[in-house]
Amino acid sequence: MGVPVCLILFLHFLQPTLYDESDPCHTYTVLNDTWRATTNLDRSVTRCDSDVQWQGWYRMFHQEASVLIPNVCVPDKRCGTDVPLWLNGSHPRPEDGIVTREVCGHWLDGCCDFKPPPIQMKACPGNYTVYKLVDPLTCSLAYCADVTTATIPAAVTNPAPTTPSGRHTTQGIFYPFGSAAGDTFSSRILDGSSPIIPLLRPLPFFGRMYQQIFVNHHGHITFNQSLSQYVTHEFPANSTMDIIAPFWTDLDNRESGNISYQQYTSGDALQTATQDISSYFPNVTFTASWVFVATWDRVAYYPNTGTENTFQVVLISDSKLAFILMNYGDIAPTPVYQVQIGYDTISSTLYGSLRTCYPNNSIDIVNLKTSSNVNVQGRWAFLTTLQSTSFSCTNTSGLPEPQPGELSIPFIYFRHLYEMVPFGPTS
Ligand SMILES: *[C@@H]1O[C@H](CO)[C@@H](O)[C@H](O)[C@H]1NC(C)=O
Ligand SMILES: *[C@@H]1O[C@H](CO)[C@@H](O)[C@H](O)[C@H]1NC(C)=O
Ligand SMILES: *[C@@H]1O[C@H](CO)[C@@H](O)[C@H](O)[C@H]1NC(C)=O
Ligand SMILES: *[C@@H]1O[C@H](CO)[C@@H](O)[C@H](O)[C@H]1NC(C)=O
Ligand SMILES: *[C@@H]1O[C@H](CO)[C@@H](O)[C@H](O)[C@H]1NC(C)=O
Ligand SMILES: *[C@@H]1O[C@H](CO)[C@@H](O)[C@H](O)[C@H]1NC(C)=O
Ligand SMILES: *[C@@H]1O[C@H](CO)[C@@H](O)[C@H](O)[C@H]1NC(C)=O
Ligand SMILES: *[C@@H]1O[C@H](CO)[C@@H](O)[C@H](O)[C@H]1NC(C)=O
Ligand SMILES: *[C@@H]1O[C@H](CO)[C@@H](O)[C@H](O)[C@H]1NC(C)=O
Numbered sequence: 001m002g003v004p005v006c007l008i009l010f011l012h013f014l015q016p017t018l019y020d021e022s023d024p025c026h027t028y029t030v031l032n033d034t035w036r037a038t039t040n041l042d043r044s045v046t047r048c049d050s051d052v053q054w055q056g057w058y059r060m061f062h063q064e065a066s067v068l069i070p071n072v073c074v075p076d077k078r079c080g081t082d083v084p085l086w087l088n089g090s091h092p093r094p095e096d097g098i099v100t101r102e103v104c105g106h107w108l109d110g111c112c113d114f115k116p117p118p119i120q121m122k123a124c125p126g127n128y129t130v131y132k133l134v135d136p137l138t139c140s141l142a143y144c145a146d147v148t149t150a151t152i153p154a155a156v157t158n159p160a161p162t163t164p165s166g167r168h169t170t171q172g173i174f175y176p177f178g179s180a181a182g183d184t185f186s187s188r189i190l191d192g193s194s195p196i197i198p199l200l201r202p203l204p205f206f207g208r209m210y211q212q213i214f215v216n217h218h219g220h221i222t223f224n225q226s227l228s229q230y231v232t233h234e235f236p237a238n239s240t241m242d243i244i245a246p247f248w249t250d251l252d253n254r255e256s257g258n259i260s261y262q263q264y265t266s267g268d269a270l271q272t273a274t275q276d277i278s279s280y281f282p283n284v285t286f287t288a289s290w291v292f293v294a295t296w297d298r299v300a301y302y303p304n305t306g307t308e309n310t311f312q313v314v315l316i317s318d319s320k321l322a323f324i325l326m327n328y329g330d331i332a333p334t335p336v337y338q339v340q341i342g343y344d345t346i347s348s349t350l351y352g353s354l355r356t357c358y359p360n361n362s363i364d365i366v367n368l369k370t371s372s373n374v375n376v377q378g379r380w381a382f383l384t385t386l387q388s389t390s391f392s393c394t395n396t397s398g399l400p401e402p403q404p405g406e407l408s409i410p411f412i413y414f415r416h417l418y419e420m421v422p423f424g425p426t427s
Contacts, residue, residue, distance in 0.1 A: 024057035024098075024132070025124035031133075032061035035080035036145040038070055047080045048139035057122075057130045060143075065150035066128040067073055069121075073104070073111035074144050081142035081269040083107045084113050092123045094303060106143050109377045116139060127151055131334040173327045173379050175314050176270060177295035190254055190302070192217045193226035200265050201290035203315060204322050205242055206345045208348035213315075215261050215294045219247035221313060230302065232340035234355060236348030246313040246326040248340040257299030257308065262290040273316040277323050280374045280381045290317045290388030307332035311368075328368040339365055343382065350388055354380075 034040070035047060060067045071091055083105040092099045098120050105114030116136035124128045128151070133143060177183055185192045194215040203210045205223070221244040227353040230250040233239060253259050264270060267328040273288040292315040298308040310329030315322060324343065338361055342353040357364075369378040382388070 011219075024122055024215050024273060025033070028057040028059045028130045029055075030061055031058045031143075031145075032063075033080075033145075034062065034195075036060070036143065037062055037147050038074050038078055038084070038144050038322060039147050040078060041156070043077060046140045049081075049085070049133075049136050049142045050139050052128070052135070054133045054135055056132065058133050059128055059130050060145045061312075062145045062147050064149055066146045066322055067147060067151075068129055068130060068149040070144050070146035070149075071101075073106055076106045079142055079144040082140040083138075083142075084134060085114075085116065085141055085143045087119075087121075088112060091129065092121060094123045094125055096123065098122045098224070103136070105136070114138065115237055116141060119221070119349075120279070127303075130228065146380045154262045171307060172297070174312050174329065175272065175291070175327070176291045177262075177293060177312065178258060178260055178297060181262060181293075183262045183293075185216065185218065185258040186215060186261070188254045189217070190252060191228040191230065192253075193228065194259075194261060196226075197261070197263070199290070199292070200263055201317060201319050203292075203317055204291070204320060205384050206350050206388070208242065208346075213292065215259065217259055217299075218248055218251050219296060219313075220245040221294065223356045230337075230339045232307075234351035235342050235344040236351045237344050238243045240346060242343075242345050244313060244315075244324055244343045245340050247296065247309065247311045247331070249334065251294075251296065251299050251309065251420065252302040252304055254317050255300070255301045255304045256306070258297045259295070259299060260290070260297070261294040263290065265290055269293070273314070276325065276381070277316055283382060284383075285319055286321060286323075289319060290318050291315070297304065301332065301337060307334070322384045324382045324384060326379045328371075331365050331368045333363045333366050334361070337361075341360070341368075352382060352388075412427070 023038065024262040034045065035045075060069060068091060070086040071089060072086065074086045075083070076084065078084045085103055085105050087101040088104045089099075089101040090231065099122070100118050100120050103116045104112035104116050105116060107113040114136075114199070117134050117377060119134055120132040121129055131143075136143075156426045184194075186192065196216070197213045199211055199213060203213070210223040214222050216227045218228070218230045222229060223242055225241070227241070227243070232245075232248050235245075269291040270288045273291045277284065277286050277288065281324065293312065294313040296309060298310055301309070309331050311331065314325040314327065317323070326341070340353070340355055342351065342355065344351040344353075371377070372379050374381045
């Protein structure tokens with residue numbers, strides 16, 4: 001964890017085994033001829049791709065930016081040639097794998113007057129595409145580079161794992177999970193969710209009662225329908241659904257990491273939950289009759305980055321009151337994605353957002369496992385009744401630190417002292 005990011009990246013380059021050498025996303029040739037630009041009208045030299053010894057896979061660049069071969073008809077006599085080549089078909093998405101597209105050459109009135117052999121292509125993690133270019137068989141035809149698709153290459157999308165894989169990183173604050181606890185495991189589907197989970201007891205949530213729940217892979221829980229969305233909403237989102245977001249971001253459990261869940265109506269989980277809630281909310285007389293545990297164990301950021309994020313959400317209810325616990329283990333910094341933590345209700349009548357507590361999204365979130373609103377490192381606890389107050393963060397540095405067992409105001413977050421600011425209902 002304490003290792004500087006530059007060192008982590010350096011070590012990563014020394015471990016080429018992390019890459020699959022046969023994957024064209026990692027073994028391509030750069031094709032960066034400026035004359036291929038769709039904006040190029042200069043034909044003082046008429047280029048012909050039949051003169052090129054094509055071999056293997058290519059990634060197109062225009063100046064410093066990654067670009068695509070156009071998939072719309074290019075005006076003729078562009079791209080430094082007589083017959084500019086474009087692809088008749090959609091750009092693939094990463095999950096499509098290798099696809100084949102028809103190649104068209106625009107000559108005079110016909111956008112597809114020339115039909116050279118089709119080519120294979122693949123969209124790669126990191127938002128670029130590689131092409132298996134082949135001899136178009138005739139002169140003068142040349143593949144175009146669509147300058148309108150320019151994307152600056154992401155610096156690094158593959159930070160090394162922050163903990164050695166295979167080592168358990170969870171702490172005592174986690175409720176039992178995984179196969180040892182007899183959990184149900186969710187699928188390894190990108191943007192996936194659990195199937196509908198009928199609840200053994202109704203769950204009161206900010207004035208509504210739910211009989212079912214979905215554990216969504218992108219780090220949130222919803223009730224009436226699953227949610228595949230990986231782009232976060234800023235809470236209050238004023239949306240049409242209730243949501244609990246222990247760690248809403250772009251996660252990917254296809255290759256590693258486990259998402260699992262279970263509900264309890266008897267046993268140790270109920271006793272632990274009763275003790276936890278009684279100590280965090282001493283004003284409330286509470287005996288848990290139902291506990292739901294969902295755990296994301298060492299799940300990576302998209303796309304299969306080898307990063308590991310471990311967190312858990314525990315819903316605890318006696319069918320009249322319900323509480324949310326969020327538990328955090330190791331969380332990796334993310335150079336790319338926003339993270340939302342909290343909960344939100346239909347039309348945001350009540351919400352809680354920790355987003356403004358971590359102004360630097362890319363690095364501050366690693367401190368989740370040492371922060372708390374109940375003085376238990378890595379744990380957050382919330383009551384879900386209409387008497388709850390909405391909150392977000394305000395820096396009230398200088399307030400005394402909370403004592404163990406005290407209620408949630410003020411609290412320590414990311415090593416700073418904050419105060420929960422009641423906003424009251426928004427409507
Ligand atoms: C293309 O890439 C090569 C190798 O990185 C570089 O030397 C060259 O300057 C680039 N050409 C253009 C036009 O960007
Ligand atoms: C592109 O391909 C589709 C389907 O094969 C075909 O119907 C269409 O005519 C093609 N477009 C051009 C410009 O040839
Ligand atoms: C991916 O690249 C396309 C253009 O090539 C761009 O429109 C899009 O915003 C990029 N997406 C991301 C997530 O960077
Ligand atoms: C959820 O679904 C139930 C059953 O279909 C319905 O009665 C309830 O109104 C729905 N709640 C929301 C908030 O949409
Ligand atoms: C919330 O959404 C509703 C419906 O779209 C809209 O009428 C209302 O003004 C919104 N409220 C806020 C606070 O944005
Ligand atoms: C996921 O769970 C399975 C079954 O318990 C286990 O064999 C595997 O090691 C777990 N993977 C990770 C990354 O924890
Ligand atoms: C808890 O009880 C104390 C003492 O009766 C009271 O001052 C405080 O406002 C109560 N807090 C809540 C959240 O009800
Ligand atoms: C966030 O932290 C990173 C790494 O220290 C730094 O490069 C970046 O400038 C910071 N961003 C902001 C908005 O402070
Ligand atoms: C909170 O305020 C203190 C004192 O003004 C400051 O040192 C600290 O950096 C602030 N924290 C944040 C997260 O802004």
